[in-house]
Amino acid sequence: MVRTxxxxxxxxxxxxxxxxxxxxxxxxxxxxxxxSGPSAALGVHMRDGFQLAVKELGGKLGGQPTxxxxxxxxxxxxxxxTKVKALLDRDHVDVVAGVVFSNVMxxxxxxxxxxxxxxxxxxxxxxxxxxxxxxxxxxxxxxxNDQNHETMGAYAQAQxxxxxxxxTPNYQAGKDSMAGFKRHFKGEVLDEIFTPxxxxxxxxxxxxxxxxxxxxxxxxxxxxxxxxxxxxxxxAGLTGKLPFLSAFTVxxxxxxxxxxxxxxxxxxxxxxxxxxTAENKAFxxxxxxxxxxxxxxxxxxxxxxxxxxxGALKATGGKVADKPAFRKALASAPFKSVRxxxxxxxxxxxxxxxxxxxxxxxxxxxxxxxIVSKVFDNAPDAYVAACPLK
Amino acid sequence: MSFTLLAVQILNGLQLGVILFxxxxxxxxxxxxxxxxxxxxxxQYMLGAYLTAVAVAATGHFGLGLAAGLVGSLALxxxxxxxxxxxxxxxxxxxxxxxxxxxxxxxxDLVRMIFGPAPLPLRLPELxxxxxxxxxxxxxxxxxxxxxxxxxxxxxLLWVLITRTRTGMLLxxxxxxxxxxxxxxxxxxxxxxxxxxxxxxxxxxxxxxxxPILSIEPAMGDNVLILAFVVIVIGGIGAVRGALVAxxxxxxxxxxxxxxxxxxxxxxxxxxxxxxxxxAIASMAIYVFMAAVLIFKPTGLFTGERAWTRTR
Numbered sequence: 001m002v003r004t005x006x007x008x009x010x011x012x013x014x015x016x017x018x019x020x021x022x023x024x025x026x027x028x029x030x031x032x033x034x035x036s037g038p039s040a041a042l043g044v045h046m047r048d049g050f051q052l053a054v055k056e057l058g059g060k061l062g063g064q065p066t067x068x069x070x071x072x073x074x075x076x077x078x079x080x081x082t083k084v085k086a087l088l089d090r091d092h093v094d095v096v097a098g099v100v101f102s103n104v105m106x107x108x109x110x111x112x113x114x115x116x117x118x119x120x121x122x123x124x125x126x127x128x129x130x131x132x133x134x135x136x137x138x139x140x141x142x143x144x145n146d147q148n149h150e151t152m153g154a155y156a157q158a159q160x161x162x163x164x165x166x167x168t169p170n171y172q173a174g175k176d177s178m179a180g181f182k183r184h185f186k187g188e189v190l191d192e193i194f195t196p197x198x199x200x201x202x203x204x205x206x207x208x209x210x211x212x213x214x215x216x217x218x219x220x221x222x223x224x225x226x227x228x229x230x231x232x233x234x235x236a237g238l239t240g241k242l243p244f245l246s247a248f249t250v251x252x253x254x255x256x257x258x259x260x261x262x263x264x265x266x267x268x269x270x271x272x273x274x275x276x277t278a279e280n281k282a283f284x285x286x287x288x289x290x291x292x293x294x295x296x297x298x299x300x301x302x303x304x305x306x307x308x309x310x311g312a313l314k315a316t317g318g319k320v321a322d323k324p325a326f327r328k329a330l331a332s333a334p335f336k337s338v339r340x341x342x343x344x345x346x347x348x349x350x351x352x353x354x355x356x357x358x359x360x361x362x363x364x365x366x367x368x369x370x371i372v373s374k375v376f377d378n379a380p381d382a383y384v385a386a387c388p389l390k
Numbered sequence: 391m392s393f394t395l396l397a398v399q400i401l402n403g404l405q406l407g408v409i410l411f412x413x414x415x416x417x418x419x420x421x422x423x424x425x426x427x428x429x430x431x432x433x434q435y436m437l438g439a440y441l442t443a444v445a446v447a448a449t450g451h452f453g454l455g456l457a458a459g460l461v462g463s464l465a466l467x468x469x470x471x472x473x474x475x476x477x478x479x480x481x482x483x484x485x486x487x488x489x490x491x492x493x494x495x496x497x498x499d500l501v502r503m504i505f506g507p508a509p510l511p512l513r514l515p516e517l518x519x520x521x522x523x524x525x526x527x528x529x530x531x532x533x534x535x536x537x538x539x540x541x542x543x544x545x546x547l548l549w550v551l552i553t554r555t556r557t558g559m560l561l562x563x564x565x566x567x568x569x570x571x572x573x574x575x576x577x578x579x580x581x582x583x584x585x586x587x588x589x590x591x592x593x594x595x596x597x598x599x600x601x602p603i604l605s606i607e608p609a610m611g612d613n614v615l616i617l618a619f620v621v622i623v624i625g626g627i628g629a630v631r632g633a634l635v636a637x638x639x640x641x642x643x644x645x646x647x648x649x650x651x652x653x654x655x656x657x658x659x660x661x662x663x664x665x666x667x668x669x670a671i672a673s674m675a676i677y678v679f680m681a682a683v684l685i686f687k688p689t690g691l692f693t694g695e696r697a698w699t700r701t702r
Contacts, residue, residue: 036499038609040507170669194669195648198613200604203402203534204649210528211395227509227605235514235603237521237529257509257605 027066027313027320030087032080032098032108033122035072038198039223041253042298043072043100046122048291049302050097053310056286061306062313069093075100077107084108088115094320095120097305100298102126102145102173113137116323118330122305123298125349127176131386134347139330141305143270144349144381145173148247149180151268151354151375152218156245158375161215162187167205168220170194177220177247183382190214195225202229206236216243226250227257234261250359252296255367262359267369271300271339272357274370280338294368304337311335345380347387353377394525399649400642405534407641408541412596413614414621414633415548416589422628423565424582426479427486430470430493431593431618432611438463438594439601439610440501443512452515456598463594467587475586476579494611502608509605537599544592545634552630561585565628617644620676624683626690636691640676647672 031050034043047070060066069091073080087093088111096112096119099105105124112119113135121140129135130144156164166181166189168174178192190212193205209217221229226249233239239261247268255262273284273294283303287295295303311334312326313319320326333343333350343351354376357369417431441462446455474493478486518536521529552558564571564581572578597610604610621640625632652668659667683691 036502036507038507038607040502044507192665193652194665196669196673200610200613201402201406203405204399204645207395207398207402207525207528208649210525211392213527224509224605224607228603231605232603235521235529235531235533238527241527253508257511259511 025064025318027061027064027095027318028091028093029061029066029068029309030084030091030093030096031068031070032073032084032087032096032104033070034075034100034104035070037075039075039100042123042223042296043098045253045296045298046098046100046302049287049295049299049304050122050306051302052283052287052290052299053303053306055290057306057310061310062316062318064313064318073099073101073104073108075104077104080104080108081111085111088112088117093117095309097309098122098302099124105129109135109138118320118323118326120305120309120330122302125381127383130347130349130381131383132388134383134387134389136327136348136389139308139344139348140350141308142301142350143352143354144383145176146180146183146382147354147376147379148268148270149177149218149220150183150382151356152245152247152266153181154184154375155266155268155356155373156181156216156218157185157187159216159243161185161243163190163214165189165191165193165209165212165214165217166219167193167195167209167217169197169199169225171197174220181218187215197225199225200228202232203236206232206238210236210238210242214242216245218245219249220247221249223254227254230254230258230262230265234258240264250369251298252294252368253298255359255369256293258359259367260361262367263361265359266372267357267359268354268375269297269357269369270352270354271297272355272369272371274368275339275355277338277340279336280340283338294362294366300338304335304339304342307335307337308333341378343378345384345387346389347381347384348389349381349384351378351380354379392525395649398524398528398530399646401530401534401538402649403642403645404638405538405641406645407638408538409596409600410614410617410621410641411541411634411637412544412599413593414618414625414637415544415630416592417618418622418625418628418630418633419561419585420589421622423561423585424479426475426586427483427490428475429487429490429615430497431589432615433494433497434463434467434470434590434593434611435597435600435614436501436606436608436611437466437497437597438591439512439597439606440505440510441466441594442598442601443510443606446512452513459598460591460595463597464587464591466594467590468583470590471583471586476583479582498608498611505608507608509607512601512606514602531603533602537603540595540599544595548630557584617676620680622690624680624690626692629690629692632690632692639679643675643679644672647675651675 033047071083099121100123102124118137123142125140125142125144129138166178168177244265250262250265250267312329315329315334316325331344355374356372358372360370362368413435420426420428442455442459445458446452449455514533518533521531524530560581564578568578621636625636651672652664655664655668
């Protein structure tokens with residue numbers, strides 16, 4: 001009896017000590033994501049992936065009690081800047097993570113870098129932050145934006161397509177997408193079609209593409225635009241006839257809406273649910289159990305972002321204050337990515353494999369992308385040489 | 391540019407125009423007859439698509455789902471009118487704009503909370519999944535032809551309803567002389583209630599018809615609403631005939647602009663400049679057209695007797 005009481009007292013004391021420690025030094029993560037508007041599905045996946053990893057780690061990153069403050073950037077750069085400034089000045093977050101869209105990233109990068117806070121991107125990998133404008137405070141747990149488009153360009157070249165038509169929305173990322181595709185594609189580009197951002201009916205463009213008579217079409221239509229394009233492509237009887245190559249268009253965020261219409265369409269990606277690593281199998285199973293849907297690459301990147309921060313914190317003993325030490329820890333990529341091989345170039349962007357993936361229906365009736373072939377092996381981005389960081 | 395490509399693009403333009411007409415018809419009736427600015431009309435388009443998608447998924451039959459969607463849209467129209475809009479009909483336009491804008495925000499977010507941000511699938515009815523081969527390699531979906539046909543049929547029915555029936559007579563009289571109509575013993579508020587609910591149902595019908603082509607998502611009404619306002623400004627506020635003609639013009643100008651502006655520009659400037667300017671010019675085309683109409687005919691193309699209903 002006495003013994004039990006003593007043990008209980010000890011436990012209580014220990015608990016008190018830990019909770020005191022927790023109050024003294026919790027890790028605060030400011031998580032920026034797009035959670036409203038037509039593109040919210042991407043942000044929801046990325047956030048859920050991140051939260052899943054934190055949950056699996058017992059609510060801790062690097063063994064430290066962790067508070068994740070999620071904010072919605074509404075896909076508006078000005079809104080994002082206001083909210084990020086609040087994260088930095090009011091909440092004093094240790095690390096910022098997330099960010100789906102590059103225009104948001106470009107807007108919030110400056111205040112974050114100026115406050116000497118680290119940001120771990122869960123998706124956006126804009127080229128201005130990869131080359132001459134790279135920062136010691138930036139790490140991408142995702143990719144450099146051009147790379148998935150480059151993957152499709154290289155694939156089109158390898159398939160021997162001679163003539164292609166490119167179609168993207170008329171904004172910076174669309175133009176970057178075409179540039180990325182053309183970096184490895186040496187054939188003829190018959191036409192470059194720019195559509196207004198947010199356009200929903202592609203009937204006119206589809207007729208134009210068919211009239212041009214290409215061997216294949218490459219497109220980048222994120223979110224609802226991609227859903228519509230894929231459905232209309234199928235309704236025009238082109239699925240399976242004219243090769244449809246894309247990036248960020250056919251993935252697990254759009255497949256629930258397009259379903260059968262997307263079957264067989266090809267995309268460039270650095271990850272797919274069936275990628276064969278032990279970490280990935282566990283992640284996909286846990287994600288499906290937790291949220292009831294198949295994870296997308298945004299979810300995988302969010303998950304990896306949390307694991308990356310966790311690994312770096314473990315290496316520094318939970319300390320972020322020593323900036324060079326924490327940067328060194330992050331740069332060594334001290335975690336097992338669901339993607340397998342994963343390391344950082346000097347600009348904070350990953351070196352990793354890229355694959356061509358195809359939309360398929362799984363045995364359980366759910367839709368997912370699956371890997372067709374590897375296109376790039378352990379590939380760095382195209383801008384790293386221009387980055388002065390060592 | 392072959393003739394068949396032009397024909398296909400004209401069909402595409404007509405189909406966009408017909409969808410716009412279905413939305414704009416209700417909007418212009420409510421605006422013209424009740425002098426009510428209803429920004430929430432796009433929400434009714436979105437709700438029609440959602441109701442139909444849910445009903446089709448529940449019944450497994452497109453026809454039944456569509457019927458349920460229409461009844462649901464009509465019921466929602468009644469509910470909106472009774473709960474909110476009838477209290478605003480005699481207020482000024484600014485208050486109507488503010489209140490109906492609030493409805494957009496609230497309903498859009500409610501739909502997002504219930505159905506999630508991801509688009510909802512709506513399968514084509516089996517009967518219309520086929521396509522017609524119009525040019526080499528391109529199949530034209532029958533559904534788009536059905537949409538065109540249905541829209542033109544609705545236009546014809548509206549014409550009969552407004553010009554050939556007693557209800558239409560009351561509607562036309564109520565739009566210009568509401569006090570006189572009341573004095574003759576007609577419950578004008580009841581007429582307005584039915585006009586409003588009917589307009590909501592037309593918008594819902596447009597959403598249901600567009601559902602299999604476009605993606606059904608919470609914000610789908612926003613783009614359509616702007617185009618529908620462009621249509622009623624061009625056609626003349628309150629003019630259903632004007633809405634029909636203006637919808638078809640807007641649909642054609644927008645589609646043909648997107649299809650051919652870049653190619654036409656290439657004839658005069660070099661390739662890269664055309665690729666830059668073409669899309670910009672195409673997306674401006676309908677607004678330039680609207681500006682031109684406002685300069686030369688500020689009340690819209692169709693006004694007065696020829697407009698089916700009179701305009702204010």
